[in-house]
Amino acid sequence: MSASRIVLLGAPGAGKGTQAAQLVEQLGIPHISTGDMLRAAVAAETSVGLKAKALMDAGQLVGDDIVIAIAEDRLGEAKKGFILDGFPRTLAQAEALDGLLEKLDSSLDCCLALTADTEAVVERLLKRAEIEGRADDNEETIRERMKVYGEQTAPLLAYYRERGLLVEVSGMGTIEAVLGRVLGALDA
C-alpha cells in the first residue's frame, strides 16, 4: 500500500516544501502548507495575518489555536489524501490533528521526516533568502527557527515513532536523489 495521508517533518530548510511539490505531482494529492496559508493571510492583511506577521518575522511559532483552525479548514476538503507540510509543529498540534482526522473518519498513513545537517541547512536557507526575499530568511531568524524546531517540533519524532508511523529519510543531496529515497520509503 502506498501512503497518501502524510505528515512531512523536518528542520527549516531540510527540503520539505521542495519534496512536497514533487510528491504532489507523483501522488496527485493536495499540498497543505500552513506556512503558505499564513503568508497568504499576511499578504491579504486578514485578522489572522495581522496576528501572525510579527511572530513569523521573528522566527517564532504562531499560536496553536490559529494554526489548528486553518489546517482544519483545508483537511476537511482533502479526505482522499494530503501532504501536510509544516503542520503539526507542536505536540498540541499533533494531538489536535489526530482528533481532526478521527472526526473525518480518517487517520495518518505516515510521518515522513527529512533529516539534514544543521550547517548545510542554514546555508540552504541563506541561499533561498537571496532568491525569494522571504522576511524570515535572515541568519538571526534562521537560527531562531532552528532553535524553535529543536525545542517544540523535534519531540514529534518520538510521538510518531511510538505510533509506528515514523519514516526517516536523508534530505541531503539533489532533489532527485532525495525524491528517490522518499518514494522508496513510501513504497509509492
Ligand code: AMP
Ligand atoms: P514555513 O513556511 O512552514 O517554514 O512556516 C513559516 C512560518 O510560519 C513559521 O516560522 C511560523 O512562524 C509559521 N508557521 C507555519 N506553520 C506553523 C505551525 N504549524 N505552527 C506555528 N507556526 C507556524
